[in-house]
Amino acid sequence: MNRTETELAGLDGALKRAGGQVDAALEALLPRPAGLQGRVQEAMRYAVFGGGKRLRPFLILQSAGLFGTPVECALRAGAAIECVHTYSLVHDDLPCMDNDDLRRGRATAHRAFDEATAVLAGDGLLTFAFEILTAAETHSSAAVRARLVSELACAAGSNGMIGGQMIDIEAPAHSFGADDVILLQRLKTGALFEFCCVAGPILAEAGVEHENRLRDYARDFGLVFQITDDLLDVLSTAEKTGKAVGKDAQQGKATLVSLLGIDGARARADELAWHASQAVACYGKSANLLQMLPSYLLTRES
16 A cells, blocks of 8 residues: 555544544534423434434534644534535435435435434534534633624525525526536535535634635535535435436536546646645644545545
8 A cells, every 4th residue: 555545544543533532512503302391303314323424523623733722622513514415414314305205325314204304404404503502511702603604504504505506506597607507516515515614714823814714625625525526416325425427417517527527627626625734734733634635536436
């Protein structure tokens, strides 16, 4: 195994360890099913503990680690972003949206429970994320907690993830060019990645210079993630990805893969991965995993 392979194996191990930490935090934080409202709490847990790489919390842990932030604080922020991300998947899978039956290799929430319960479970996860962030255990400073809430609300709102989802719904009726696709992806997928990367310097009260540097990293990283996701949609199978594939082509949606071709999209992803790694090079060895992560995405199969 050469040095690069060794490093990537180390990153894979770090992702798994962080995933275990995040799962433990979520297990402790999420309400346990009880009382007449227990069904929605059960559905919330079903969705959250349905697998996933915990990539977004990992970014928070790594960005916070650059500044020596206590792991416990970063894990709470990571649990909050995972709740928001999971809520978006639950709603995205609904019949009125993508109408998917499979998520992470098992039945989607509305199939495992019912449509109304899935809607409420998504709502419950979204609101619970802000409950986590506003708690004093997340940070001793109320101003820092307010910044986290504001950043996450913007990232998840109509000028962020929800806005991107709206564009995605409208996409089949339009002839999108590359700039339109990039805007869609930066809102729908990239906005939450931006939150994850700026959460570190916010928790550390490190200042706007560090926030901007990590925001730049996140923007390139987010596009790498989306390009690889679109490549999997074209080249992989439902068995490997744990979800339906080929849907973008069936619906006539433009992606950077459809616009640039497979080789062109891969080349663009390589370029973006390099730029992302350079954005955090100034942090030295403490940013090693952040530097490797964009290239790691290029090798993923699910």
